[in-house]
Structure formats: C-alpha cells, structure tokens
Amino acid sequence: xxxxxxxxxxxxxxxxxVKTVRDITGLPAYYFTPDKLEAYGDANYLKGGIVYxxxxxxxxxxxxxxxxxxxxGERLDGLMRARSNCLRGIVNGxxxxxxxxxxxxxxxxxxxxxxxxxxxxxxxRALQRDLGLAQNDGTFLIGIVSRLTDQKGFDLIAxxxxxxxxxxxxxxxxxxxxEKYENMFRHFAWKYQGKVSANIYYSEAMSHRIYASCxxxxxxxxxxxxxxxxLMSLRYGTVPIVRETGGLKDTVQPYNEYxxxxxxxxxxxxxxxxxxxxxxxxxxxxxxxxxxxxxxIDRGMAMDFSWNNSARKYEDLYxxx
Numbered sequence: 001x002x003x004x005x006x007x008x009x010x011x012x013x014x015x016x017x018v019k020t021v022r023d024i025t026g027l028p029a030y031y032f033t034p035d036k037l038e039a040y041g042d043a044n045y046l047k048g049g050i051v052y053x054x055x056x057x058x059x060x061x062x063x064x065x066x067x068x069x070x071x072x073g074e075r076l077d078g079l080m081r082a083r084s085n086c087l088r089g090i091v092n093g094x095x096x097x098x099x100x101x102x103x104x105x106x107x108x109x110x111x112x113x114x115x116x117x118x119x120x121x122x123x124x125r126a127l128q129r130d131l132g133l134a135q136n137d138g139t140f141l142i143g144i145v146s147r148l149t150d151q152k153g154f155d156l157i158a159x160x161x162x163x164x165x166x167x168x169x170x171x172x173x174x175x176x177x178x179e180k181y182e183n184m185f186r187h188f189a190w191k192y193q194g195k196v197s198a199n200i201y202y203s204e205a206m207s208h209r210i211y212a213s214c215x216x217x218x219x220x221x222x223x224x225x226x227x228x229x230x231l232m233s234l235r236y237g238t239v240p241i242v243r244e245t246g247g248l249k250d251t252v253q254p255y256n257e258y259x260x261x262x263x264x265x266x267x268x269x270x271x272x273x274x275x276x277x278x279x280x281x282x283x284x285x286x287x288x289x290x291x292x293x294x295x296x297i298d299r300g301m302a303m304d305f306s307w308n309n310s311a312r313k314y315e316d317l318y319x320x321x
Contacts, residue, residue, distance in 0.1 A: 148177025
C-alpha cells in the first residue's frame with residue numbers, strides 16, 4: 001500500500017517525549033532514531049510521516065519550496081531537502097457552492113460578477129450600520145477574518161495601525177486567538193470609534209458578511225502555507241492585500257497598472273512600512289482609478305480556486321504512485 005502525507009502547516013508537528021510516544025504507538029525502540037521518528041531528543045509524529053510516506057504534498061507550490069529553507073522549515077528543512085524529489089505543492093480549494101455571492105444565504109444582498117457594481121455596496125452599507133461604523137459608501141473598508149496569532153502578521157498591523165487610521169479608511173476585524181492581539185484590536189476599536197470594528201469572536205455568518213461587504217481584505221502573513229481567506233475574498237469581489245509568501249504568492253497576482261493585470265496587491269518583505277505603502281497604493285487606485293479597481297474585481301471573481309482544479313492534481317498524483 002502506497003501512502004501520501006499532506007503537510008498543512010509545518011509548524012504543528014506532534015512532538016512528545018520518546019517514552020510517551022512509544023507507549024501510545026507500541027513501536028519498538030528501533031523506530032526512535034534520528035533517521036526515523038526521533039528529532040532533537042523527542043519523538044516527532046510529523047517527521048515519521050514524512051520519512052515513511054511514498055510522497056509528500058503541501059498546500060501550495062511556493063510553500064513547498066519555502067519549507068526547504070531554515071526560516072520556514074521549522075527545524076525540519078534538512079529532511080524536506082532530502083525528500084524534495086517526492087515533495088510537491090497543490091494549492092487548496094474552497095467550496096464554490098458554499099462561498100457564492102449569488103446564492104449565499106448569510107449575506108443580506110446577493111450579487112454576481114455582472115452586477116456587483118450596483119449590488120455589492122448594499123452589503124457594505126448594512127455592515128457599516130450594524131457594526132457602528134461611520135456610514136459612507138465611499139470610505140475604503142478593509143476586512144480581516146483570521147485566527148489572531150503571530151503567524152498572521154498582526155505585529156505589522158500593530159506597528160502601523162495609528163498611521164493607517166489617519167487615512168480615509170475603515171477596518172472590520174473578526175476572529176479570536178492570542179490575548180495580546182485580541183486586546184490590541186479592542187483598544188483600536190475604542191480609540192477609533194466609527195473607524196475600527198473589533199469583533200473578538202467567531203461567526204461563520206459574520207465572516208461571509210465581511211467578505212461580501214469590504215472593498216479590500218488584508219493578510220500580511222509572516223508565513224502562510226496556503227490561506228483560504230484570500231480565495232474567499234476573490235470569490236466575493238473583495239480585493240486582497242497580501243504578503244508574498246506561500247499560498248498567498250501563488251493565488252494573488254499583484255496589480256500591474258501598466259498592463260492592467262492582477263487580482264490584488266502584494267508586498268515582498270515582512271516590513272510594516274512596506275505593508276502600509278501597499279495599503280496606501282490600493283487606496284489610491286480605489287479612490288482615483290475606479291474603473292481599474294472594478295477590473296481588478298472582475299479578474300478576481302473570474303478566477304477558479306474551486307476544488308475542481310486541485311482534485312485533478314491529487315488524482316494525477318495518486319495515479320502516478
């Protein structure tokens with residue numbers, strides 16, 4: 001029997017002491033050596049899976065390359081390099097029936113790629129009203145739906161939030177996670193009432209409303225194996241602003257004003273000012289080049305990140321084994 005292991009996030013490895021894992025698995029001591037399940041003195045389940053699988057996949061092509069390097073490799077980069085001939089990235093998909101602005105029951109006003117210019121704005125008005133944001137059709141509304149962890153780039157946002165809130169924009173945040181980030185967004189919502197809405201809980205319905213209402217979606221991740229939020233925002237005609245890492249680099253094509261191409265905005269370095277400048281550039285296009293902005297939405301909504309494409313790649317991989 002052939003086996004494939006798929007790495008969703010290399011950070012989470014299943015590390016316990018050798019005795020505990022031997023007790024759980026019943027495996028003999030033979031398996032707990034540096035070329036098998038042992039790593040840095042402990043037993044590592046993920047390492048065992050990578051060592052023994054016939055093929056290794058991860059959830060985007062760029063992440064498959066990144067995890068061969070020390071920065072992204074989570075102390076397993078040597079093993080990833082050793083197995084690189086069996087390693088490939090296949091980007092995740094989303095359910096295009098569940099995430100469909102034309103039929104979504106969780107949003108107030110349905111729309112599609114033909115009528116979004118008239119209909120999408122109604123969702124924005126409703127969200128501004130319900131969350132206590134200043135009512136203004138024109139204000140640039142940025143959404144964040146995320147686990148609130150350091151992986152997601154919130155240190156960059158913390159550093160620049162005061163400066164960003166001097167701009168003509170609004171933020172709506174949804175998610176839970178580390179206490180310092182939860183409190184950070186609560187603080188900014190208190191400090192910038194009418195500009196920042198911090199929703200420190202999780203609600204599937206509210207996440208759909210945010211995807212359908214916002215003008216842009218911010219994801220400045222430190223690392224991102226695939227990321228699904230940017231795929232959902234593209235589907236809903238909300239322009240992603242992302243850092244070029246992992247699946248974000250593979251799924252968001254940066255806007256090129258000279259060729260009129262791209263589906264979002266991106267920046268390369270994990271740098272707060274670079275993120276801020278990219279947000280400002282997106283705002284500039286939104287306020288001054290409305291036709292170009294709408295073309296960005298057109299191209300984003302035309303992308304296909306449904307499971308159809310990814311499933312075929314998995315099928316090819318299974319058959320090749």
